[in-house]
């Protein structure tokens with residue numbers, strides 16, 4: 015009797031462990047699959063020619079993705095320039111100024127913002143942002159600027175929710191100490207609260223960057239997808255993700271491998287960003 | 302001189318929502334003295350202390366009636382920033398900011414626009430000396446204040462206040478996070494500081510009140526039961542409740 019009970023417990027444990035590890039297994043599979051498909055081209059053409067090559071003509075043997083790497087970084091920083099101040103202000107407002115009712119209204123609204131499919135953002139970008147840029151600043155409108163704006167809005171939920179948590183976890187005693195010395199509310203916020211939460215806030219920016227650099231659908235729709243390094247914020251560009259999504263449907267042979275190489279580069283960048291963000295968060299927790 | 306009071310209240314009443322936390326309190330603190338507030342936990346000591354630098358303003362639903370005077374000036378007529386500069390506060394748990402020692406020390410100077418690169422260092426030195434920390438910290442300006450021991454943190458918090466030249470220091474159970482030896486040293490510091498500052502300390506430790514204070518107020522359930530010279534309160538209390546408390550019958 016007792017023995018069968020233990021066996022049941024044991025089986026449940028085995029099943030749960032298997033499920034838990036299966037997600038790790040998927041991660042491993044995806045990773046090895048992309049590496050397996052992408053690495054041969056690195057060996058064949060050479061790392062330097064791919065990463066620092068300017069020309070992407072995969073059917074003619076040129077696999078340079080340098081302009082796309084640069085473009086991906088440009089849109090990511092563009093998104094950050096727009097999303098970071100907006101998101102941080104919003105997090106500060108939510109944590110320090112809004113009342114309970116406002117919080118109850120704003121938090122779900124933010125979650126909704128995070129849940130909007132990216133194609134909808136792209137669609138709004140094409141309909142509103144692109145024409146506004148075209149009519150006011152010239153160019154085609156499909157541009158670094160349009161992409162940065164769309165991505166800047168898309169990363170807001172990430173930045174706001176993580177910064178908000180970081181700011182809320184600043185002990186009340188710091189705020190009291192500051193007020194008791196005669197600091198105003200705003201002095202307390204920008205000289206004590208925000209600096210105390212800085213590692214969490216930085217982590218939110220970096221995770222936002224990770225989200226921006228990985229975004230695909232909305233980017234394809236508003237970026238213009240031209241194969242060159244943009245020289246102005248009104249120039250069109252093509253990101254690493256855009257490259258894969260646009261060409262994978264018809265690519266074969268080396269071309270296909272080239273897209274996987276693009277994927278490898280993207281994966282490495284995202285891993286680095288996540289690593290930095292985790293490092294920031296861990297330091298905060300340990301402290 | 303002993304009759305110069307720098308803090309006082311007249312018929313002070315305070316409610317947290319419907320809870321009546323201070324009842325008709327008439328209380329005074331004399332210049333360059335140490336006044337202790339004692340009484341069982343929850344009797345309103347911290348609440349009374351926090352009236353003098355308006356820290357109760359941070360709490361919703363607080364209603365205060367009666368008068369509070371700082372330097373014979375009605376509290377309502379004093380700008381809150383000036384008030385908090387003049388009336389510094391030390392908390393129960395040491396709360397240095399999670400910055401370097403130096404950043405902590407110049408924080409007050411910065412927020413009050415008294416920050417002058419050349420003078421800062423002298424002020425920091427003077428204030429660290431005043432709390433007996435100069436030798437310990439002069440080579441640790443860039444160390445994180447959070448890495449210090451609890452006693453040194455608490456002293457740093459006191460030094461941090463001194464930079465903006467307060468006249469009155471409120472201490473809310475400043476030794477409750479400290480071991481007995483550190484407690485003794487902080488008590489010595491308070492006696493030292495009495496020369497230049499007026500001190501009001503809340504403590505639930507009667508021995509501490511007896512050791513450091515010149516005047517003692519005994520509170521119970523929101524009322525100031527008895528107030529007088531410490532020696533008198535501890536040797537010949539007028540009220541039977543005071544006597545009961547200091548002889549350990551309740552508390």
Ligand SMILES: Nc1ncnc2c1ncn2[C@@H]1O[C@H](COP(=O)(O)OP(=O)(O)O)[C@@H](O)[C@H]1O
Nearest residue numbers: 317320322341342343344345346347348349360
């Ligand atoms: N923010 C608050 N809201 C409601 N009640 C409070 C608040 N702060 C203190 N009180 C109540 O007021 C009474 C006095 O508190 P306090 O002044 O902190 O006591 P003491 O410092 O003597 O231990 C206690 O009964 C406490 O529960």
Ligand SMILES: [Mg+2]
Nearest residue numbers: 346347348473
């Ligand atoms: Mg208290």
